[in-house]
Amino acid sequence: MAAALVLGLGAAWAVYWNDRVSPEILAARSAGQALAQNGREGLPACISCHGAHGEGNPAAGFPRLAGLHPAYLARQLADYAREVPLTGAHFDQIARDYSKTPRIDLPYSILTPGIRQHAVMSPIARTLKPDEIEALAQYYASLSFVAQPVAADPETLERGEDLVLRGKPEYGVPGCFACHGQNGVGVGAMFPPLAGQPAAYIVEQLNHWQSGARDNDENGLMRAVAEWMTEGDKQAVAAYLANLSYRIEAGEAIRQAAPQ
Numbered sequence: 001m002a003a004a005l006v007l008g009l010g011a012a013w014a015v016y017w018n019d020r021v022s023p024e025i026l027a028a029r030s031a032g033q034a035l036a037q038n039g040r041e042g043l044p045a046c047i048s049c050h051g052a053h054g055e056g057n058p059a060a061g062f063p064r065l066a067g068l069h070p071a072y073l074a075r076q077l078a079d080y081a082r083e084v085p086l087t088g089a090h091f092d093q094i095a096r097d098y099s100k101t102p103r104i105d106l107p108y109s110i111l112t113p114g115i116r117q118h119a120v121m122s123p124i125a126r127t128l129k130p131d132e133i134e135a136l137a138q139y140y141a142s143l144s145f146v147a148q149p150v151a152a153d154p155e156t157l158e159r160g161e162d163l164v165l166r167g168k169p170e171y172g173v174p175g176c177f178a179c180h181g182q183n184g185v186g187v188g189a190m191f192p193p194l195a196g197q198p199a200a201y202i203v204e205q206l207n208h209w210q211s212g213a214r215d216n217d218e219n220g221l222m223r224a225v226a227e228w229m230t231e232g233d234k235q236a237v238a239a240y241l242a243n244l245s246y247r248i249e250a251g252e253a254i255r256q257a258a259p260q
């Protein structure tokens with residue numbers, strides 16, 4: 001009886017929250033849906049790569065967008081759109097074992113607005129107007145998502161788990177969940193979820209931080225982590241994260257983003 005009451009109250013609370021979404025947000029959400037599904041002149045439909053419901057494409061390594069915090073998603077699009085600032089300095093990518101020889105240079109993201117160069121996403125982001133970005137952010141944040149955990153061999157999972165939970169204390173690197181939240185579910189607009197993202201996508205982002213192609217993390221936090229990771233570390237961490245169960249209910253990201 002008490003349990004039923006609690007369940008009932010929970011459901012009523014969810015309805016209440018959904019009802020609290022303003023007409024502006026509802027309008028933005030449906031504009032975002034139309035854009036994501038159909039694109040427009042000069043803009044391909046997002047669903048062609050990110051899936052019909054923003055679930056991503058694990059085989060191709062395209063990230064899921066469903067349930068991402070709206071402010072995180074909007075900021076990524078702005079970062080993709082930004083041109084590389086002319087700083088007068090240029091760092092060539094040097095193939096290295098990052099576990100032994102950390103790069104010594106300026107963490108540029110402290111000094112400049114972040115950049116996230118990508119051959120596919122940067123041109124797309126540059127065609128988006130601010131109201132379109134807001135619409136897409138609201139639409140994707142409103143979607144639900146259930147991860148399909150990917151199996152991996154126990155040794156890889158064990159190594160991945162150690163890095164994810166403990167980090168590399170010998171180099172002062174914290175575990176991933178210290179920032180990305182318990183089980184990698186993400187924390188607010190700053191720390192995106194890792195659970196439910198394709199393994200290939202996770203590895204690719206770590207590569208981008210090592211090469212400097214992605215340089216949009218607050219205070220160089222993420223780069224300081226990526227710098228210490230070997231090829232094997234990256235594979236093990238990605239396999240462990242892709243193996244996690246994860247679900248986010250429709251609108252949960254928006255409720256998290258709403259002022260309390």
Ligand code: HEC
Nearest residue numbers: 044045046048049062063073076077118120121124136204
């Ligand atoms: C041709 C395929 C393609 C299309 C079309 C496409 N994307 Fe992407 N998107 C990608 C790829 C590949 C990445 C990963 C890029 C990287 O490594 O940074 C990505 C990454 C992203 C990210 C970063 C996600 C994260 O977790 O940081 C966002 C946000 C995004 N896309 C939004 C969109 C939106 C919105 C549209 C439609 C207007 C769109 N994309 C259309 C391929 C595509």
Ligand code: HEC
Nearest residue numbers: 174175176179190191192202205216217218221222225237
């Ligand atoms: C000190 C805090 C911190 C730690 C520890 C940390 N991260 Fe991050 N990570 C960040 C921040 C901040 C971002 C968001 C960057 C941005 O704003 O674009 C991020 C973003 C990411 C992304 C991009 C997600 C996306 O959707 O594009 C990946 C992948 C990632 N981190 C992987 C890891 C892994 C793997 C570990 C553990 C080995 C880890 N992170 C540990 C702070 C951290």
